[in-house]
Amino acid sequence: MKNEKGFTLIEMMIVLFVVTILLLITIPNVTKNQKSISEKGCDGMVKMVQAQIQAYYIDKQSFPTSISDLMDEEYLEENPVCPDGSQIHIKEGSAYVEKNTSD
Structure with a gap:
């Protein structure tokens, strides 16, 4: 017989068995933590909008009354929406x- 490598x-x-076991361990953990991941993404989006509100205040000496004020003045490129579809608004x-x- 020839000595073929492979x-x-x-x-x-x-190898397929090991990969399957790793997937079976990983997928439930990701789906179980999906709500937490979404909440942290939304918190990050709110903090980003809050930073833009502060920048607007520094420049204009007044707070924006709505998200559209930030978009019109190009502090935001688009309407910020959380990963779960929740809208971000501005008040005071x-x-x-x-x-x-x-839901």
Whole structure:
């Protein structure tokens, strides 16, 4: 017989088995933590909008009354929306989240 180098069928099956086990461990953890991931993404978006409100205040000496004020003055490129679809609004110089009620 020739000495051919390569993977045997058994080696390939062992690799597939290990990959399958890793996927079975990983996927439930990601889906279980999806809500927490979404909340942290939304918190980050609110903090980013709040920073733009402060920049607007420094430049204009007044707070914006709505997100559209920030967009019109190019402090924001687009309307900020949380990963779960919740809208971010401004009231009295602070950003807050209006939860999506379609859930």
